[in-house]
Amino acid sequence: MRHTLFAFIVLLGFTSCAQSQDKKSTASAQKQTQKPTAVSHEGLAVATFAGGCFWCTEESAEKLKGVQDVISGYTGGTTKNPTYEAVSSGTTGHAEAIQIYYDPKVVSYQTLLEAFFAAHDPTTLNRQGPDEGTQYRSAIFYRTPEEKTQIDAYIKKLNAARAFQAPIVTQVAPLKEFYPAEEEHQDFYKNNPNNPYMRAVSKPKLEKFKKKMEGKLKENE
Numbered sequence: 463m464r465h466t467l468f469a470f471i472v473l474l475g476f477t478s479c480a481q482s483q484d485k486k487s488t489a490s491a492q493k494q495t496q497k498p499t500a501v502s503h504e505g506l507a508v509a510t511f512a513g514g515c516f517w518c519t520e521e522s523a524e525k526l527k528g529v530q531d532v533i534s535g536y537t538g539g540t541t542k543n544p545t546y547e548a549v550s551s552g553t554t555g556h557a558e559a560i561q562i563y564y565d566p567k568v569v570s571y572q573t574l575l576e577a578f579f580a581a582h583d584p585t586t587l588n589r590q591g592p593d594e595g596t597q598y599r600s601a602i603f604y605r606t607p608e609e610k611t612q613i614d615a616y617i618k619k620l621n622a623a624r625a626f627q628a629p630i631v632t633q634v635a636p637l638k639e640f641y642p643a644e645e646e647h648q649d650f651y652k653n654n655p656n657n658p659y660m661r662a663v664s665k666p667k668l669e670k671f672k673k674k675m676e677g678k679l680k681e682n683e
Contacts, residue, residue, distance in 0.1 A: 479515030479558075479593045479659055480550040501531045507566045509574050509609075510537060510637050512557035512601040513582035514590030518664035520560050521651035522581040522671045525679045528569025533561045534650070535642040537603055538635060546644055552595040559603070561640050571609065573678060575616050578602065580674040581667070585628035591663055600630075603637035610634065 513519045516534040523532045536544050539555025549556045562574060582590055584600045604610045617630050642648075651668075654660055672679060 479517060479598070479663075501563075503531065503563045505565075506530055506563040507571070508605070509562045509564065509571060510559055510603040510605075510640055511562070511574075511578045512538065512559035512599060512603070512633075513578060513584075514558070514598045514600070515593050515659075515664070516558040516560055516643065516647065517650045517660065518667050519558075519581055520649070521664070522668055523560055523562050523574075523577065525672065526564075526569055526573070526577055526675070527678055527680050528565045528567075528573075529562055530565060531563040533563075533640075533642050534647050535559055535561060535640050537637065537640045538599075538601055538633075542641075544641055546647065549597050550595075552597055555596065556641075557597055557599050557601050558643075559601070559640065561642075569678075571612060572616070575602075575613065577671075577675055577678070579616075579620065579625075579630075581671045583626070584630045584632045585626045587631045591667075599633060601633035601635060603635055603640075605637055610636075 511519065511523075520532050520534045523529055535558075536549050536554070536556040537559045538557045539549075541548060541554035541556060544554045544556050548554050549558065564574065582600060586600075588594065588596050588599045590598050590600075602613050604613060613634050617632060617634070620626065621630055650657075651660060651664055
């Protein structure tokens with residue numbers, strides 16, 4: 463399986479999320495549409511997930527009804543104020559993650575869980591497609607005991623229903639601190655549509671996600 467995956471990657475002419483051109487140079491070379499600088503998070507709930515390279519997970523989350531803002535960043539490790547390069551080395555303990563600000567009157571935490579598991583493969587330990595390392599692990603970072611109970615119950619339900627071909631290996635851990643990623647990593651999918659990784663990996667994943675979450679997406683998504 464590993465050899466098949468490797469051959470597939472070579473055939474498409476790209477490597478991993480971390481190696482698919484340099485994130486900073488690629489983002490700087492493209493015309494960027496920056497996130498609104500005055501997005502108010504007042505009155506919104508917050509959820510934090512890690513499901514592999516945040517280039518795609520951010521874009522998936524932003525398409526959900528009720529989601530007002532999504533920030534790409536790093537969490538789950540011990541290094542303070544980590545950089546992308548440090549996290550990519552796999553030595554910080556941090557995972558590439560997204561912080562979702564949402565209106566709980568429009569979208570529930572349960573729906574966010576459903577979207578999380580629809581957006582990636584939660585059965586591959588420290589791997590998502592061509593991306594390998596603890597920085598790409600599947601993880602949910604909870605803020606309250608109630609969230610942890612809900613997470614554990616949903617994972618148990620998915621495993622019992624054999625929703626995936628293998629058991630779920632998603633880490634469930636308390637959120638300690640979330641560090642926003644550098645500016646060039648925000649809205650990377652929108653800003654870099656011609657990036658090889660976007661075309662070969664992120665776009666197909668996003669299209670599958672949209673089909674799975676049909677009816678729960680914003681209009682025209």
